[in-house]
Amino acid sequence: MVIFAIYLGWGILKIYWRMLxxxxxxxxxxxxxxxxxxxxxxxxxxxxxxxxxxxxxxxFPSSTVGFQAPLISAHSLSITPVISSYxxxxxxxxxxxxxxxxxxxxxxxTRRWNENIRGNPMYIFYSKLKKSRKDLREFNKDNFSDISxxxxxxxxxLEEIQSKILGGDQSPALLTAEHTLNKAYVELRxxxxxxxxxxxxxxxxxxxQKLLGAxxxxxxxxxxxxxxxxxxxxxxxxxxxxxxxxxxxxxxxDALWSMDGDRAPGLDGYSAHFFKASWAIIGKDFISTVMxxxxxxKLLKEVNSTCITLVxxxxxxxxxxxxxxxxW
Numbered sequence: 154m155v156i157f158a159i160y161l162g163w164g165i166l167k168i169y170w171r172m173l174x175x176x177x178x179x180x181x182x183x184x185x186x187x188x189x190x191x192x193x194x195x196x197x198x199x200x201x202x203x204x205x206x207x208x209x210x211x212x213f214p215s216s217t218v219g220f221q222a223p224l225i226s227a228h229s230l231s232i233t234p235v236i237s238s239y240x241x242x243x244x245x246x247x248x249x250x251x252x253x254x255x256x257x258x259x260x261x262x263t264r265r266w267n268e269n270i271r272g273n274p275m276y277i278f279y280s281k282l283k284k285s286r287k288d289l290r291e292f293n294k295d296n297f298s299d300i301s302x303x304x305x306x307x308x309x310x311l312e313e314i315q316s317k318i319l320g321g322d323q324s325p326a327l328l329t330a331e332h333t334l335n336k337a338y339v340e341l342r343x344x345x346x347x348x349x350x351x352x353x354x355x356x357x358x359x360x361x362q363k364l365l366g367a368x369x370x371x372x373x374x375x376x377x378x379x380x381x382x383x384x385x386x387x388x389x390x391x392x393x394x395x396x397x398x399x400x401x402x403x404x405x406x407d408a409l410w411s412m413d414g415d416r417a418p419g420l421d422g423y424s425a426h427f428f429k430a431s432w433a434i435i436g437k438d439f440i441s442t443v444m445x446x447x448x449x450x451k452l453l454k455e456v457n458s459t460c461i462t463l464v465x466x467x468x469x470x471x472x473x474x475x476x477x478x479x480x481w
Contacts (some may be wrong), residue, residue: 198465201229246286246422250414252293253430261285261292262431266438274441275453281438282421283455297344307338363413405443406436420460 203218210216220229252258265285270277297303311334318327386398414426428439446452463476470476 201231203233210366246290248427249293249344249421250291250424250426250430252289252297253426254340254343255292255296257292257296259431259434261288262289262434266434271450274438274445275451275456278435278438279421279453279455280424280443281435286422299436300344301342304338304341307341309335310334312337400444400447402440404431405440409439420458421455449454 201220205216216233218231219229220231262285265288266281268281268284271281272280305357311331314327314331314334316329409425409428412425414424414429416425418424428435431441466475466477
């Protein structure tokens with residue numbers, strides 16, 4: 154009996170020392186119960202707590218506890234949401250094509266493009282692109298943030314004005330306001346539709362149809378003899394001179410205009426549509442940059458880069474061999 158009491162006392166002591174290392178989770182709502190009735194009223198004491206150790210705090214440092222209404226009980230139900238900690242990272246820049254339709258788009262690009270930067274044409278062009286990201290982010294925040302709410306507000310204002318006009322108020326000021334609000338509403342609706350992508354399955358079908366093209370019934374397989382004849386062909390000196398000549402400004406512009414403006418942007422976040430829409434501002438620097446490459450044969454490491462995307466071949470892949478790498 155004495156030995157049992159000793160073991161029991163030692164166990165309670167160990168639990169006590171372990172509890173000393175526990176900490177209380179901050180409460181979203183204070184739980185005050187345990188009423189001690191007196192003639193003047195009652196005394197409330199906080200009886201309910203949630204204790205955690207260092208291991209818990211290491212994995213869930215932002216966890217809190219909320220206490221529910223006790224109803225007839227002297228204690229409250231405690232609820233602790235388990236949310237893993239994460240690091241908030243800055244999202245990468247991406248140019249949205251509907252920005253170019255805004256009246257102030259060219260003003261934003263021009264403001265950064267007028268800066269005086271020293272270096273070779275490629276360095277100047279890339280530096281201006283890099284600095285323009287901040288301006289375009291602010292431009293998007295000021296004009297297109299919370300786009301769905303803006304569309305609803307524009308629609309509500311337009312309906313209000315049109316209701317007054319239908320009610321008989323044909324004043325010039327009201328008609329002008331209706332025209333202005335209608336234009337703004339259409340622009341916001343267009344921006345909203347451009348921001349939210351189409352159905353994913355249809356988007357995939359459209360992408361690969363554009364990439365692979367349609368079957369041409371007039372094209373047939375080549376004969377081996379034909380291929381051998383082509384491979385043994387030698388260019389004339391005039392043809393070699395033509396292929397090695399300096400590219401022209403028109404060829405550079407035609408190459409850019411042949412690119413689909415809705416295709417995915419490069420690693421810098423800019424799509425082909427950006428360069429087309431702001432060509433009057435950046436066209437000269439763009440051509441100088443391309444010509445500089447053909448002359449020097451060098452590319453900045455920021456430009457000469459690619460991204461490797463791993464696409465799983467099977468659900469829940471566990472080996473690298475189960476991924477397919479795509480470069481873009």
